[in-house]
Amino acid sequence: MHRTGLIAPLPPLSARMHKLLVLGDQDDAYATGNLQRGGKNTAASDHAWAMTRAVAADAARVGWSRAAFLQVMLDGPYKAGQHARTLQHRRGYDKAAAWLQRAWDGAQQYVQSTDPLTTRQDFHAALAAFRSRIECTPWKGVASKTDLRNLIARMQICARAGSWDHTVSERDLAERMGCSRTTAHNSNQRLLHAKLLRQLDNGSPTDGARWMLISRLPSTTSHHWSTPKGPEAGGAMSGPDVRHPDTGADIDSRTVGQLMHLDAFAHHGLGSSGLAVLAALSERDGQSLTELQASASISRPTAYRQLGKLKTFGLIHHDGELYHLSPTALEGTGATTDDCAAPVADWAESAERLGTAGTAERRRRHHEAQRIHWRHEHVRLADRRRATKHAPLPHPAVAQPQYVRADGCAINPTTGEVIMGFSVSSDGRWIWDDGHDRYMTNPSRSPFTM
DSSP states (O other), X not given: OOOOOOOOOOOOOOHHHHHHHHHOOTTOTTOOOOBOTTSOBOHHHHHHHHHHHHHXXXXXXXXXXXXXXXXXXXXXXXXXXXXXXXXXXXXOHHHHHHHHHHHHHHHHHHHHHSOOOOSHHHHHHXXXXXXXXXXXXXXXXXXXXXXHHHHHHHHHHHHHHTSSEEEEOHHHHHHHHTSOHHHHHHHHHHHHHTTSEEEOOOOOSSSOEEEEEOOOSOTTSOSOBOOOOOOOGGGOOOOTTOBOOOOOOOOOHHHHHHHTTSGGGSTTTTHHXXXXXXXXXXXXXXBOHHHHHXXXXXXXXXXXXXXXXXXXXXXXXXXXXXXXXXXTGGGTOOOOBTTBSSOOSSHHHHHHHHTOXXXXXXXXXXXXXXXXXXXXXXXXXXXXXXXXXXXXXXOTTBOOGXXXXXXXXXXXXXXXXXXXXEEEOTTSBEEEOTTOGGGTTOTTOOGGGO
């Protein structure tokens, strides 16, 4: 393999990829913390590989050639190519070029297997395909259903932004999801581990962090991929590339997004499982208990418990073995049935009966108090940094006015005592007099310490 000559001007990368190429991953958006067996830390090499693949994918999209990519990474002064240049210095050009070619070939194959998003309509089509896969994925357990809320909230933000990149703070996300900030943070970590989400930066004191929602599978593949879970026996973690058989999961994500922030669906109220039951019946009304278990991804005892609550409120009724939504159930208004003589009038009344009324308002007030405190703290810290920058501490060798008397003698400003052995030069600096035994034992002593 040999170096290529000079190349023609290249098509520009996207703004985010250009920043990644030139400055590197300043926010650790592509960092990983893998640790191989035996204790060898591969986090640095994995980080470099992820950055290189990201730049290669965007370069392939805009029309770079492989030779141009290799020359930019190896011959340019760019941060993203530092690992490749180090590899070239240690093991030679052929090894570095082979490493970059593997990154380029994998990125090019990925780009060719996915549909390009050239217009806003293309993005919304891709988002609709991603939504359909989310709706047909089994989200089992409390943590997984919290992750479902997280993804649906982010899909709503992305739909308005018209891009997979979006900006949201953890507090705003928690209010959209109807949970605490800690719960939202833990959900973010699970989605980051499952590679359904990527954090692009840490935000600023006035703006939330920037994120990227990742649609991992092209629209032509199966939508039955696993949901992120916690550690299982043996330390195995499920991932989105693990296929599941068709479980019958099927919910209406728009119903979840419409209702999940309400007090009635707080943790100690109907919760995520009650929300899943309503979303499953909203997608396909008239299901049996067994069908609801599959479509809502809940256990049989949970299905019994949630159906009992919803029947008591008049939000659903059953006809034989099938359960149906009341005509205005999604608005929170129940209907009189054999199981409900006093139906609820709205979701606020449901929250009152469940004992969760006011949860969202208390959460908002708490978050607003935290925001106000942080804004005041940020102003205080900024003023402190500004004062330190504009008023640096004086150099200890310069004689300050409070230490010099009118006749030129050095004095202690606290006691007025004359300090022997010091005088002031014409440039305003202290002069040490070696003839005074008082300071000979400690030559580093200055009048500032008196």
